[in-house]
Amino acid sequence: MNESFKIISSEYITSSASGKNIEIEEFRQIVFTGKSNVGKSSLINSLLNRKNLAKTGNTPGKTRLINFFLVNSSFYFVDLPGYGYAAVSKTEKQKWKNMIEVFFRNTKSVKLAFSILDIRHPPTENDFSLIRMFESLKIPQIIILNKKDKLSNNELFVQMKLFKKIFSEFETIFDFVPYSSVNHFNREKVLDYLDKAVNEEIT
Ligand SMILES: Nc1nc2c(ncn2[C@@H]2O[C@H](COP(=O)(O)OP(=O)(O)OP(=O)(O)O)[C@@H](O)[C@H]2O)c(=O)[nH]1
Numbered sequence: 001m002n003e004s005f006k007i008i009s010s011e012y013i014t015s016s017a018s019g020k021n022i023e024i025e026e027f028r029q030i031v032f033t034g035k036s037n038v039g040k041s042s043l044i045n046s047l048l049n050r051k052n053l054a055k056t057g058n059t060p061g062k063t064r065l066i067n068f069f070l071v072n073s074s075f076y077f078v079d080l081p082g083y084g085y086a087a088v089s090k091t092e093k094q095k096w097k098n099m100i101e102v103f104f105r106n107t108k109s110v111k112l113a114f115s116i117l118d119i120r121h122p123p124t125e126n127d128f129s130l131i132r133m134f135e136s137l138k139i140p141q142i143i144i145l146n147k148k149d150k151l152s153n154n155e156l157f158v159q160m161k162l163f164k165k166i167f168s169e170f171e172t173i174f175d176f177v178p179y180s181s182v183n184h185f186n187r188e189k190v191l192d193y194l195d196k197a198v199n200e201e202i203t
């Protein structure tokens, strides 16, 4: 049987407000994106088996910087700030867009994107634009359908079918994985993808 991928260490390294990340360019990066409050930081903590390494909370917009976490001393988890929370001004939204653009313009190290959606809700226009951006940059992505614990098995079945249909045109999407950061449902499966991505087996 396959040994599952082990998380040995994880540590917060730095944050970026501008999107620049040149100093860590030599390491591979795995990015986490999704709208505010969808559970990006919770997913990072769940995968790393840490309680509050990435700060989580009930107030949307908790993560406003790009945060870098070094994992197993060999690759980075990049927690990108969420988008689409109502309480934010136009200028703030423009700042977010610029930050994301600068980040992806300045890095060639992103090996995989976890595009996180709430399994209960259809994707928003903002979700689509990011997923489309990964498609145009040819960055492999996995759609994480988070908060799976909120659904019954029947509802899960219906939602999975729906998401697969909505995104059927996308060639960079590898898989759709229902997830729960509450009970760590599918953690091993996601770690397996991570393993492949950092070893360049996903292209
Ligand atoms: N039931 C349930 N709640 C979750 C899950 N994942 C996250 N949450 C909750 O959702 C809220 C937001 O989680 P965060 O991880 O802070 O979300 P985020 O996407 O990082 O949010 P921003 O940093 O604001 O963009 C918190 O109250 C979490 O406890 C999940 O799988 N199931």
Ligand SMILES: [Mg+2]
Binding pocket: 040, 041, 042, 055, 056, 062, 063, 079
């Ligand atoms: Mg966050």
